Amino acid sequence: DTEVTQTPKHLVMGMTNKKSLKCEQHMGHRAMYWYKQKAKKPPELMFVYSYEKLSINESVPSRFSPECPNSSLLNLHLHALQPEDSALYLCASSQIISRWPEAFFGQGTRLTVV
Amino acid sequence: AQTVTQSQPEMSVQEAETVTLSCTYDTSENNYYLFWYKQPPSRQMILVIRQEAYKQQNATENRFSVNFQKAAKSFSLKISDSQLGDTAMYFCAFMNPDRGSTLGRLYFGRGTQLTVWP
Numbered sequence: 167d168t169e170v171t172q173t174p175k176h177l178v179m180g181m182t183n184k185k186s187l188k189c190e191q192h193m194g195h196r197a198m199y200w201y202k203q204k205a206k207k208p209p210e211l212m213f214v215y216s217y218e219k220l221s222i223n224e225s226v227p228s229r230f231s232p233e234c235p236n237s238s239l240l241n242l243h244l245h246a247l248q249p250e251d252s253a254l255y256l257c258a259s260s261q262i263i264s265r266w267p268e269a270f271f272g273q274g275t276r277l278t279v280v
Numbered sequence: 281a282q283t284v285t286q287s288q289p290e291m292s293v294q295e296a297e298t299v300t301l302s303c304t305y306d307t308s309e310n311n312y313y314l315f316w317y318k319q320p321p322s323r324q325m326i327l328v329i330r331q332e333a334y335k336q337q338n339a340t341e342n343r344f345s346v347n348f349q350k351a352a353k354s355f356s357l358k359i360s361d362s363q364l365g366d367t368a369m370y371f372c373a374f375m376n377p378d379r380g381s382t383l384g385r386l387y388f389g390r391g392t393q394l395t396v397w398p
Contacts (some may be wrong), residue, residue, distance in 0.1 A: 174386055196386045208371055208388035209325070222385065254323060260384050267377050271325035271387060 172272035189257030286389035303372030
């Protein structure tokens with residue numbers, strides 16, 4: 167199983183809503199990532215979890231709140247978002263100690279904030 | 281800081297032909313990995329090929345191969361016998377696996393949109 171599964175695939179939310187994005191992997195990877203990607207741009211790193219602990223926060227606004235309940239799951243809680251937060255949100259996972267630490271990506275959640 | 285540069289925003293190639301996408305990077309590290317990822321309209325980032333910096337031999341995966349020039353900090357991707365399904369955005373990416381503070385972080389280039397036409 168080399169899949170990273172993200173749900174939902176599409177999400178439309180109002181600026182006062184609270185929603186969550188979910189990511190799951192069963193490859194035994196102990197590093198998980200959230201990236202944000204605008205159209206025709208490369209992904210931008212938001213958060214990195216290592217062994218279920220937050221290790222990197224790229225100065226992301228607090229309206230984005232990550233959570234790693236266990237080694238297979240990664241959530242991104244959304245609250246009071248702005249229209250400029252509309253983007254594709256990608257989850258990824260990778261080995262930490264490995265000859266090949268490449269990241270495997272999910273299909274992403276297309277988020278629209280109205 | 282690591283930077284990755286892709287100087288070709290768009291390229292096109294006819295089916296069955298060969299195309300080369302360019303990538304240069306800047307780093308002071310000696311141990312690192314380089315990757316090419318493909319992102320078709322379906323949005324999923326798919327790993328195409330990978331290269332370890334200490335390996336002089338260029339990586340090859342079926343129709344995809346790289347020309348890795350460590351001294352020049354160049355990492356180009358050659359796609360042979362191009363197929364319609366190769367149409368996608370291609371991102372070159374750099375990773376330094378050793379630094380705790382940059383654990384697993386991928387530094388991406390701006391991407392090259394490749395179109396394969398019949």
